[in-house]
Amino acid sequence: MATAPTSPETAASRWFPLVVLVLVVLVLAGAAEFAPTVVQRRITQGLINLVAVVGLYVFVGNSGVLSFGNVAFMAIGAYVSALLTMPAAAKGVFLPDLPAFLANAEWPALGGALAGGAAAALVGLVAGFPLMRLSGISASIATFAILVVTYVVLGNWTSITGGQNSLMGLPIYVGLWTAAGWAVVAIVVAFLHQESRSGLLLRASREDEVAAAASGVHMVSHRLAAFVVSAFLSGIAGVLLAHFLGAVRVETFYLDLTFLIIAMLVIGGMRSLTGAVAGAIVITLLTELMRQAEVGVTVGATTIAAPGGLGDAVLALLMLLIILFRPDGIAGGREVSRPFRPAIAMPENQHRKAQ
Amino acid sequence: MELAAESVSVRFGGLVANDDISLSIASGEVLGLIGPNGAGKTTLVNILSGFQRPHSGAIRLAGTDMTHRKPGAFARAGIVRSFQAVRLFRRLTVSENIEVGLVGRGLSRGEARRQAFAMLSEFDLGHRAAQPASALSYGEERRVGLVRALALEPRFLLLDEPAAGLAAMEAEELKRAILSIRDNRGCGVLVIEHNMALVMSLCDRIHVLGGGKTIAAGRPEEIRRNPAVRTAYLGSTAA
Numbered sequence: 001m002a003t004a005p006t007s008p009e010t011a012a013s014r015w016f017p018l019v020v021l022v023l024v025v026l027v028l029a030g031a032a033e034f035a036p037t038v039v040q041r042r043i044t045q046g047l048i049n050l051v052a053v054v055g056l057y058v059f060v061g062n063s064g065v066l067s068f069g070n071v072a073f074m075a076i077g078a079y080v081s082a083l084l085t086m087p088a089a090a091k092g093v094f095l096p097d098l099p100a101f102l103a104n105a106e107w108p109a110l111g112g113a114l115a116g117g118a119a120a121a122l123v124g125l126v127a128g129f130p131l132m133r134l135s136g137i138s139a140s141i142a143t144f145a146i147l148v149v150t151y152v153v154l155g156n157w158t159s160i161t162g163g164q165n166s167l168m169g170l171p172i173y174v175g176l177w178t179a180a181g182w183a184v185v186a187i188v189v190a191f192l193h194q195e196s197r198s199g200l201l202l203r204a205s206r207e208d209e210v211a212a213a214a215s216g217v218h219m220v221s222h223r224l225a226a227f228v229v230s231a232f233l234s235g236i237a238g239v240l241l242a243h244f245l246g247a248v249r250v251e252t253f254y255l256d257l258t259f260l261i262i263a264m265l266v267i268g269g270m271r272s273l274t275g276a277v278a279g280a281i282v283i284t285l286l287t288e289l290m291r292q293a294e295v296g297v298t299v300g301a302t303t304i305a306a307p308g309g310l311g312d313a314v315l316a317l318l319m320l321l322i323i324l325f326r327p328d329g330i331a332g333g334r335e336v337s338r339p340f341r342p343a344i345a346m347p348e349n350q351h352r353k354a355q
Numbered sequence: 356m357e358l359a360a361e362s363v364s365v366r367f368g369g370l371v372a373n374d375d376i377s378l379s380i381a382s383g384e385v386l387g388l389i390g391p392n393g394a395g396k397t398t399l400v401n402i403l404s405g406f407q408r409p410h411s412g413a414i415r416l417a418g419t420d421m422t423h424r425k426p427g428a429f430a431r432a433g434i435v436r437s438f439q440a441v442r443l444f445r446r447l448t449v450s451e452n453i454e455v456g457l458v459g460r461g462l463s464r465g466e467a468r469r470q471a472f473a474m475l476s477e478f479d480l481g482h483r484a485a486q487p488a489s490a491l492s493y494g495e496e497r498r499v500g501l502v503r504a505l506a507l508e509p510r511f512l513l514l515d516e517p518a519a520g521l522a523a524m525e526a527e528e529l530k531r532a533i534l535s536i537r538d539n540r541g542c543g544v545l546v547i548e549h550n551m552a553l554v555m556s557l558c559d560r561i562h563v564l565g566g567g568k569t570i571a572a573g574r575p576e577e578i579r580r581n582p583a584v585r586t587a588y589l590g591s592t593a594a
Contacts, residue, residue: 197458200447204455207444214404214438215507216430216459271446333446 046284055233064206069143075253077116077235090169120235269329363412387558433510456506
């Protein structure tokens with residue numbers, strides 16, 4: 001039966017997940033306004049992690065290839081922004097051997113952040129060019145190599161990065177609302193990417209590489225595009241973390257953080273943006289609860305506290321349970337959808353009744 | 356326009372899967388490709404769609420040499436294939452399965468969504484558009500596979516056992532769909548099929564393979580009468 005070409009999906013329901021996810025971030029940040037400073041800092045850090053998880057999702061979720069390399073892009077973003085925005089005097093102390101153009105640079109915060117993201121994206125483009133041809137576990141191992149190489153280079157390039165020492169004296173400008181603002185930006189970018197033509201074609205290749213090739217999909221270029229966008233957002237997350245802590249240290253951007261970000265994505269569900277956001281928020285709130293449990297409750301003279309390290313153990317256990325019993329994560333591989341869908345176009349309803 | 360295999364040969368180790376095979380499909384005709392299991396039918400479709408390079412011989416589309424192009428280039432040139440297993444993008448929606456081909460041809464997401472819905476409705480699948488492809492029944496999967504191929508605006512459509520597992524009535528529907536594709540879109544269609552009744556009534560010409568070689572080629576009635584074909588393939592059932 002030929003029906004009028006009425007789209008069954010309204011524009012409102014297409015944009016619905018984006019609106020909900022942005023609102024969730026804003027509500028969370030708004031609620032944190034009224035929380036004690038310690039909790040507020042945890043939420044801020046959680047929102048920075050959210051940027052990192054969403055950045056990871058852009059590549060992993062759409063391509064189906066797990067990346068261990070995105071924390072390297074965070075490190076690149078952090079160091080580039082640090083070098084461009086630190087006061088020249090501080091750089092004179094920590095990095096006396098810097099080339100003049102870096103030693104004298106005192107960029108504004110936003111310029112430094114964008115440069116950090118752009119540098120990460122550029123490295124993603126160059127490294128991704130040969131690596132995006134790989135698939136499955138070899139691709140994942142190759143991304144792990146990016147992490148290791150970046151770690152070794154940053155840790156030994158003493159004249160530029162200070163090597164294993166911390167770089168201190170970064171402008172501390174990342175508070176609750178800066179982090180929330182960038183979280184919204186990351187969600188919008190990730191949503192627009194997944195709704196784009198390139199995002200759709202990449203997801204098709206994720207589902208079936210051979211059938212996608214038969215449909216004329218050039219997988220490598222769409223993978224590379226996603227990898228570059230992903231590297232940019234991860235770079236931004238690194239910038240935010242650096243200017244939240246006020247210091248950068250190469251050790252920060254290695255296996256612990258990699259594990260945390262991947263755990264957030266896996267637990268939330270790596271095949272939807274909703275999953276990425278849900279994972280970041282749930283794990284942030286959960287680790288904060290565990291931390292408070294580890295601090296304990298003091299009743300009179302006695303303190304009842306959970307054993308130290310409980311947070312990590314719970315995180316590992318949760319990840320195991322999710323992998324075993326709900327491999328598509330909390331979100332189940334779907335985007336959040338409208339609870340009450342409006343009736344779809346008339347010809348469709350008649351068609352259904354006719355069957 | 357013509358899609359042609361010219362003296363193609365392929366070996367897998369010691370096995371010669373295609374031995375010096377030549378055939379051609381013209382626009383607006385349905386060519387049947389038949390033969391017993393292991394005759395080299397799917398290998399030939401793989402060669403004609405760029406998934407397998409021949410060790411010798413050439414593939415030409417309207418005279419242009421396609422032999423060393425990749426599958427994506429074949430698809431973009433209008434040579435579209437289906438698979439024995441339908442291979443839908445299972446976790447994408449039915450609509451998105453169709454949109455993949457449409458946006459690949461340069462349509463915007465919005466236009467692609469509208470056109471996908473129109474095409475799905477044409478094949479009685481409009482009500483499935485927003486559901487994941489994994490929720491479809493077998494017969495629906497086969498139809499969505501066909502619509503997905505059509506979304507690429509094929510000039511030549513290569514169908515690998517499209518009626519496998521279909522009930523008689525569904526096979527009849529499929530036959531009508533293929534004939535309407537031939538007549539309304541001017542496609543050249545190549546069909547690998549084991550259902551002889553379907554092949555004989557659907558195809559304009561038939562090409563028979565056996566053991567990697569061409570045994571016979573001709574119109575359905577000629578093939579039905581050909582003693583070599585009867586011995587090699589149709590056997591006692593045709594006698």
